[in-house]
Amino acid sequence: MSSTPSPTKIPRRVFLERAVQRSIQRSVQTAALIGATPHALVLARGSADNQAPEFEVVRPRRLRFPEDHGAHPGFRTEWWYLTGWLERQDAPPCGVQITFFRARTRHPDANPSRFAPTQLLFAHAALALPEEGRLLHDQRAARSGFGLAQAAVQDTQVQIGPWKLARTDIDQYRAQIRSQAFELALSFKPAGEPLLQGNNGVSAKGPNPEQASFYYSRPQLQVSGEIQVRSKAQTVTGRAWLDHEWSSTLLETGAVGWDWVGINLHDGGSLTAFRIRDAHGNSRWQHLAWRDSQGRQEVLQAGATQSTTDVVFEPLRIWRSSRSGADWPVSMRLRMRDQSSKKERILRLIPLLDDQEVDARASTGGYYWEGAVRLVDGDHSEAPEIGRGYLELTGYAGPVSL
Numbered sequence: 001m002s003s004t005p006s007p008t009k010i011p012r013r014v015f016l017e018r019a020v021q022r023s024i025q026r027s028v029q030t031a032a033l034i035g036a037t038p039h040a041l042v043l044a045r046g047s048a049d050n051q052a053p054e055f056e057v058v059r060p061r062r063l064r065f066p067e068d069h070g071a072h073p074g075f076r077t078e079w080w081y082l083t084g085w086l087e088r089q090d091a092p093p094c095g096v097q098i099t100f101f102r103a104r105t106r107h108p109d110a111n112p113s114r115f116a117p118t119q120l121l122f123a124h125a126a127l128a129l130p131e132e133g134r135l136l137h138d139q140r141a142a143r144s145g146f147g148l149a150q151a152a153v154q155d156t157q158v159q160i161g162p163w164k165l166a167r168t169d170i171d172q173y174r175a176q177i178r179s180q181a182f183e184l185a186l187s188f189k190p191a192g193e194p195l196l197q198g199n200n201g202v203s204a205k206g207p208n209p210e211q212a213s214f215y216y217s218r219p220q221l222q223v224s225g226e227i228q229v230r231s232k233a234q235t236v237t238g239r240a241w242l243d244h245e246w247s248s249t250l251l252e253t254g255a256v257g258w259d260w261v262g263i264n265l266h267d268g269g270s271l272t273a274f275r276i277r278d279a280h281g282n283s284r285w286q287h288l289a290w291r292d293s294q295g296r297q298e299v300l301q302a303g304a305t306q307s308t309t310d311v312v313f314e315p316l317r318i319w320r321s322s323r324s325g326a327d328w329p330v331s332m333r334l335r336m337r338d339q340s341s342k343k344e345r346i347l348r349l350i351p352l353l354d355d356q357e358v359d360a361r362a363s364t365g366g367y368y369w370e371g372a373v374r375l376v377d378g379d380h381s382e383a384p385e386i387g388r389g390y391l392e393l394t395g396y397a398g399p400v401s402l
Helices: 012-033 038-043
Strands: 077-088 091-104 119-129 134-143 149-151 157-160 163-167 173-178 182-189 202-204 212-229 232-249 255-265 270-278 283-291 297-301 311-320 327-337 344-351 357-359 367-377 385-393
Touching (some): 077 212, 077 385, 091 157, 091 163, 091 232, 119 149, 119 182, 119 367, 182 232, 202 283, 212 255, 212 270, 232 255, 232 385, 255 327, 255 367, 270 311, 327 367, 344 385
Antiparallel strands (some): 077 091, 077 232, 091 119, 119 134, 149 157, 157 163, 173 182, 182 212, 202 212, 212 232, 255 270, 255 385, 283 297, 311 327, 327 344, 344 367, 357 367, 367 385
16 A cells, blocks of 8 residues: 655745745846846835835934944835955955845835835846856845845844844954855954045936935955855955945936946055947046045046046947947046146056856846956056056946836
8 A cells, every 4th residue: 555755844944035036036037037237126016005215315413333334224226335356375465346235116115014025125146257267156036034134224134044244243244155256254454434425425427416425435455365266265355445325316317327436456555447438439437536545535527518528438448248239348447637627647457357247137137347457557558567456347238227
């Protein structure tokens, strides 16, 4: 007499994780059917009764720490962004990126379902290894809750499963990433207090007041820890950069993307520069700030239309991706002109490798280029290297949707 075997009992945590992932996948598939990117899910209304919550807007205020190290769930979009150069024994330097994103949807907070996607979390991680000739990267997506994913409001503590980024009581950041291709276990020690970007932490991204973000950086982070690639562990040291930014409106009508660079200068200073672009490659808004090793900051140009030439981004070399078909300006020239003296300084950005494209279609949507770059002072072949950092390029494989 045969008996039917009893079904295998699935642990509650595994059941919840599978349910959440299935729910997220249905949301992403729905977005694909209507021609939207997962970013556009943030804009969608979540209920038929049309009682979706309003997003908070950026109003100038003094940033408060440690509270502002944490999440701001009333805003539409937020990210914690770590990039850096790592030194390895018996191997050339490599680049690392760890980014956690939080997105608030239009689903009302009063929705009784535990699976209601009021807060979505995404994470990207990448290693730029010269010996590979391309990025190794991975990504995660989850809904906040169930003990599987969170973005704490009291301090930096973001997590999606085993992927974690947290700030300790002694003001150090620790990141842990476990992927099939690589693992990261890194600590980041700040060199000083947060650098408030823009006007005391309010960074303009366009001519209208609402086109702004709260934004601060932690440049010159001292890195230590271990990376593991294909089961081979390597001890690393280096320098990194952290950005924390949150907003509900960034891009004005007609803008398709941005170019951004953050550089740790070898003398202990830092350079931040970005521009917002239209579909023709013209700058709609730009900004550049130079901070010296003593913490004094000089803003050479604090935002203007494309007719202003105090900060100019000039593509020097294009790399075409066979995956996205995008033409990425992986090498750039920065022209800076002081408004008072009219003296011009020319800097160049040189990539560690060309193929640093991130395919984020399984999480935040679309493609972007996030690459380790060297900064050289001058336009000639013998120009000295004065810093290292990261260049971010968006909107070249299609308009950014926030």
